Amino acid sequence: MKLLRNTSLISVCLLCATLSGCASTTAGGAVGAQRSQLMLISSSELEKMAAQSYAKLKADATSKGELNRDAALSKRVGAIANRIKPHTAVFRKDAPGWNWEVNVIASDELNAFCMPGGKIMFYSGLINQLHLSDDEIAIVMGHEIAHALREHSREQVSHAIAAQTAINIGTSLLGLGQTSAEIGNTAYEALIASKFSRNDESEADDIGLELSARSGYDPRAGVTLWQKMIAAKSGGNPPEFLSSHPEDAKRVERIQSLLPTVLPLYEAAHRSGR
Ligand SMILES: [Zn+2]
Numbered sequence: 001m002k003l004l005r006n007t008s009l010i011s012v013c014l015l016c017a018t019l020s021g022c023a024s025t026t027a028g029g030a031v032g033a034q035r036s037q038l039m040l041i042s043s044s045e046l047e048k049m050a051a052q053s054y055a056k057l058k059a060d061a062t063s064k065g066e067l068n069r070d071a072a073l074s075k076r077v078g079a080i081a082n083r084i085k086p087h088t089a090v091f092r093k094d095a096p097g098w099n100w101e102v103n104v105i106a107s108d109e110l111n112a113f114c115m116p117g118g119k120i121m122f123y124s125g126l127i128n129q130l131h132l133s134d135d136e137i138a139i140v141m142g143h144e145i146a147h148a149l150r151e152h153s154r155e156q157v158s159h160a161i162a163a164q165t166a167i168n169i170g171t172s173l174l175g176l177g178q179t180s181a182e183i184g185n186t187a188y189e190a191l192i193a194s195k196f197s198r199n200d201e202s203e204a205d206d207i208g209l210e211l212s213a214r215s216g217y218d219p220r221a222g223v224t225l226w227q228k229m230i231a232a233k234s235g236g237n238p239p240e241f242l243s244s245h246p247e248d249a250k251r252v253e254r255i256q257s258l259l260p261t262v263l264p265l266y267e268a269a270h271r272s273g274r
Contacts, residue, residue, distance in 0.1 A: 135221030142208030
């Protein structure tokens with residue numbers, strides 16, 4: 001009987017957590033990114049973890065002489081970020097006020113990411129080996145920033161916690177509750193092993209395209225960027241962040257289908273001198 005009461009209590013708690021944890025992190029923008037998201041960890045908790053991971057990454061790169069080794073490249077990437085940042089307000093009013101950071105690591109890796117809270121990292125190999133134009137860098141950056149705006153990592157961590165909580169219901173019934181330290185470990189593991197779903201990737205493509213267009217970067221660079229990515233992939237050097245991305249052909253098609261929506265934003269940006 002006691003067992004039964006405990007079970008229903010746990011079910012109610014889980015339901016509450018699920019209901020209170022469902023939200024949309026951003027406004028839809030012109031591309032209409034709308035979807036309810038499961039969130040079981042706070043933004044501030046995750047941002048703290050992300051800031052620590054980012055600081056460690058920078059410290060490791062500094063010790064190897066790899067952090068911002070090419071001053072001109074770092075300046076170029078930083079300038080693109082500065083142009084994009086104000087336009088994040090279209091999707092989230094709080095984002096321009098984030099504690100943004102932009103750094104470049106000297107590495108052959110074809111990689112770039114933006115951690116929760118606006119911690120951007122580019123790997124020089126991506127820009128140098130694929131000879132990316134500023135427009136193409138802006139498309140990559142917009143995509144990575146979109147993951148942070150939509151808090152895809154937080155959502156992923158929340159799903160990991162939910163799965164872990166479900167497993168732990170059995171132990172809870174035996175009086176062995178899940179400690180906050182265990183939840184923290186689950187969250188951290190999910191954060192550092194961020195592999196986004198295809199749906200997340202499509203959302204990031206859409207939002208990223210709009211962000212770069214509003215910042216005055218040509219959204220048609222989305223097409224040339226992916227052509228370069230596909231060429232790198234078939235050349236046996238798949239870009240790291242391409243691994244879980246939607247099928248390449250569909251991706252290019254999707255970007256092309258969004259051009260009529262975002263090109264007017266790009267043209268308006270140019271008219272206003274951006
Ligand atoms: Zn992505």
